[in-house]
Amino acid sequence: MTNTSFIIQKTAEFVKQTLKTAESGHDWWHILRVWNNAKRIAQTENVDFFVVELAALLHDIADAKFNNGDEEIGPKTAGDFLKSLNVDAEITEHVQQIIRHMSFKSSFDAVGFTSEEMKVVQDADRLDAIGAIGIARAFTYGGFKNREMYNPEIEPDFSLTKEAYKNSAAPTINHFYEKLLLLKDKMNTKTARKIATQRHRFMEHYLEQFYAEWNEIK
Known part of the structure; x- marks a missing residue:
């Protein structure tokens, strides 16, 4: 019989060690928040908790970007x-498929894979991209990539392709319109939609305040 608690513990230890020097928007604390949100959402869904937890823990183990x-x-x-922990091949493949297809950039493609477990982990990850923490993560990554915070001469692109999205070097504020403000309506589960509504509203208020302060510049 598979000792799922042991495997989850070892996976958490592996991820924490692997991401100890990661950019702070995609570090262990991000993983921990996603893991906790995934467990919270999973309580209201008919899913395999083991698959959900493994996918949440491993979803950013080697982010393409x-x-x-x-x-x-x-x-x-x-x-x-x-495989090093002798996890069942079917479970391993499921986790890999979730990691492969759950990201926002994957939404530009035709649906190649989905499962109830992926929907839960995807929602948990998307929740961490919005609200106060989502804002902090956006500016952290923008700084990491040496991007402008905002440039009123560069308009958001509402017709991005997957490649354009992946290669974008636009100011961080544009990212709100090109991704963050779109996530509320992309949530899969009732629990996530409820949480997302409040976080979305916070981002709208933040942008109002940002523009008010920016427009004081003369």
Whole structure:
């Protein structure tokens, strides 16, 4: 019989160690928040908790944007680790598929895979991209990439392709319109939609305040 508690513990330890020097918007604390939100959402859904927890823990183990755009390094790293713990092949493949298809950039493609477990983990990850923490993460990553906070001469692009999204160097404020403000309506579960509504409203208030302060510049 699979000792799921042991595997979850070892996975958490592996992720925490692997991401100890990660950019702070995609570090262990991000993983912990997503993990906790995934468990919270999963309580109201008919899902395999073991798959949900593994996918939540491993979803950013090797994010493509920090690995030269390699979209297979994450699933491979996760798969190799789970195989080292002798996790069932079907579960391992499910976790890899979730990691492969759950990101926002994947939404630009035709649906290649989905599952109830992916919907839960996807919602948990998207919740961490909005609200107060989502704002902090956006500006942290923007600073990491040396992007402008805001440039009124550069309009948001509402017709981005996947490649354009991946290669965008637009100011961080544009990211609100190109992704963050879109996430509320992309939530899969009732629990996530409820949480997202409040966080979305906070972002709207933040933007109002940001523009009010920006427009004081003369």
